[in-house]
Every structure is written in C-alpha cells, then in structure tokens.
Amino acid sequence: MEFDPSTPGIPENLILAGGSGTLIVDWNSARRATGYRLNLQVTGDPPPRCYGLFSEERLHRPPDDSSAKRRKIIRYSIDAAAGNRMSVKNKKQFGIWMDNHHATIIGHADATDGEFKVVGHAKNPGADGNSNENAAQNQQKTLQAHFFKEITSHMQNADEVHVTGTGTIQEQFIHYLAETPQFKNTVAKECTSNKMSDERLVEFITGKFN
Known part of the structure; x- marks a missing residue:
C-alpha cells in the first residue's frame, strides 16, 4: 500500500467535558492537519431541534509539536418545547x-x-x-x-x-x-x-x- 505523505494524521486522546448547554472538547493535534470539524448530535425520535454556537481556540504550544492540544467549545440549546411535545405524545x-x-x-x-x-x-x-x-x-x-x-x-x-x-x-x-x-x-x-x-x-x- 502506498503512503500519501500529505494525508493528515488521526487526532488522538479525545476528551469531552462540560454540562448542560456547553461541551468542551480537547484532543491532540494531528500531524499535517489544517482544520477540524466536530458534529453535535442530540438523540431522539424524532431528534429534538438543536441550535449551536461554536468557537475554537488553540492552546499555547509550539505549532510543530504533535502533542499540542486543540480545544473546541460548543455552546448549544435544545428546543425544549418540542421535546415536551414529544414526551407528552409518547x-x-x-x-x-x-x-x-x-x-x-x-x-x-x-x-x-x-x-x-x-x-x-x-x-x-x-x-x-x-x-x-x-x-x-x-x-x-x-x-x-x-x-x-x-x-x-x-x-x-x-x-x-x-x-x-x-x-x-x-x-x-x-x-x-x-x-x-x-x-x-x-x-x-x-x-x-x-x-x-x-x-x-x-x-x-x-x-x-x-
């Protein structure tokens, strides 16, 4: 199998923390990666409506250090009224x-x-x-x-x-x-x-x- 030297590495050591309305996601930066995308999924049948406001920050570490941490703060809110309507229906x-x-x-x-x-x-x-x-x-x-x-x-x-x-x-x-x-x-x-x-x-x- 040929190896593509431009292929980004895989982020490791994913850590999730936070509480209601906020998630803090940390992971090790991957070599050659220039960007990251995180998706927030809220389960339900049908899934409740979810609104998101995303921000990202880089911790202060050398840019060439593969162990440098990336952090993404995800702030979100769920349409509680829709959830209540579903809970009553069910x-x-x-x-x-x-x-x-x-x-x-x-x-x-x-x-x-x-x-x-x-x-x-x-x-x-x-x-x-x-x-x-x-x-x-x-x-x-x-x-x-x-x-x-x-x-x-x-x-x-x-x-x-x-x-x-x-x-x-x-x-x-x-x-x-x-x-x-x-x-x-x-x-x-x-x-x-x-x-x-x-x-x-x-x-x-x-x-x-x-």
Missing part, C-alpha cells in the same frame, strides 16, 4: 372505570394510535358466602388482588392513569399501584362517577388527558 395513558366487581380499561390499542378506546375488562366475582367470616375476608382479599392484577395486565408500562367509579375501590387500586414496583412511577389520579356506557367513558377519559 406517554402511555390509561383510564379506568371500576367498582368492587367490574372494571373497564381505556387506553391506546398501539403506540401509533392517537385515540382512546376500550382495551379490556376485568371482573371480581366476590366471595362465595359459604365460608366463615375470617375465611370470607381472606377470600375477598385474594379475589381483589387478582382483580387488580387483571386490570394492570391491560396497562403495561403506564405513565399516567385516571381512575373513576363508585365507592372507595379507586383509592384502594391506586394504593395497589403505588406498592407494585412496575407502577411505582405511574402518576395516578382519581375521581368518582356513576356507571356509563363504553362510548361515554372513552369521551370522559379523553377529556381528562386533553
């Missing part, structure tokens, strides 16, 4: 109407679907009434835990949940979410409402998140 939001025995779960059928719809139902038959009081209470707790687990099976990785219905079961369900590791960071809100049709419930939940 949130997994669910709504639930429930009482002690029935639950209807509202959500998105898939990540690209922008409209809410019914994604599942859950039922709690209740204790059979043929046991003594202590046994009935234990059975009721077991059935309720199964009921709550069945509801959450329809809302995997939920970011926000709005729970509505009658009685106090909503508060118990929100407490269950808080104690479940998978949902410990889920933001849950609740209100009371009477039983309504699936179509009306979809409208109700849509209004809670808009």
Whole structure:
C-alpha cells in the first residue's frame, strides 16, 4: 500500500467535558492537519431541534509539536418545547372505570394510535358466602388482588392513569399501584362517577388527558 505523505494524521486522546448547554472538547493535534470539524448530535425520535454556537481556540504550544492540544467549545440549546411535545405524545395513558366487581380499561390499542378506546375488562366475582367470616375476608382479599392484577395486565408500562367509579375501590387500586414496583412511577389520579356506557367513558377519559 502506498503512503500519501500529505494525508493528515488521526487526532488522538479525545476528551469531552462540560454540562448542560456547553461541551468542551480537547484532543491532540494531528500531524499535517489544517482544520477540524466536530458534529453535535442530540438523540431522539424524532431528534429534538438543536441550535449551536461554536468557537475554537488553540492552546499555547509550539505549532510543530504533535502533542499540542486543540480545544473546541460548543455552546448549544435544545428546543425544549418540542421535546415536551414529544414526551407528552409518547406517554402511555390509561383510564379506568371500576367498582368492587367490574372494571373497564381505556387506553391506546398501539403506540401509533392517537385515540382512546376500550382495551379490556376485568371482573371480581366476590366471595362465595359459604365460608366463615375470617375465611370470607381472606377470600375477598385474594379475589381483589387478582382483580387488580387483571386490570394492570391491560396497562403495561403506564405513565399516567385516571381512575373513576363508585365507592372507595379507586383509592384502594391506586394504593395497589403505588406498592407494585412496575407502577411505582405511574402518576395516578382519581375521581368518582356513576356507571356509563363504553362510548361515554372513552369521551370522559379523553377529556381528562386533553
């Protein structure tokens, strides 16, 4: 292989430092290099808008010293509003109407679907009434835990949940979410409402998140 004596060398010992809005990049000057270009890439899907203001300075070292340092200071800002719009759009939001025995779960059928719809139902038959009081209470707790687990099976990785219905079961369900590791960071809100049709419930939940 022939060697081109005019080909610049490869910069070495790249060091990045800085914080939000500023990057300081240091590297060893490469032999025969007359200029350098650095690109700043901010990840995202789609990537957020990024604005850059670049400046460059040469540290005071002999120009023929291959170990001389180059420094580039990159100052940038990101369109936070665009990022916020994306984060809201990508949130997994669910709504639930429930009482002690029935639950209807509202959500998105898939990540690209922008409209809410019914994604599942859950039922709690209740204790059979043929046991003594202590046994009935234990059975009721077991059935309720199964009921709550069945509801959450329809809302995997939920970011926000709005729970509505009658009685106090909503508060118990929100407490269950808080104690479940998978949902410990889920933001849950609740209100009371009477039983309504699936179509009306979809409208109700849509209004809670808009």
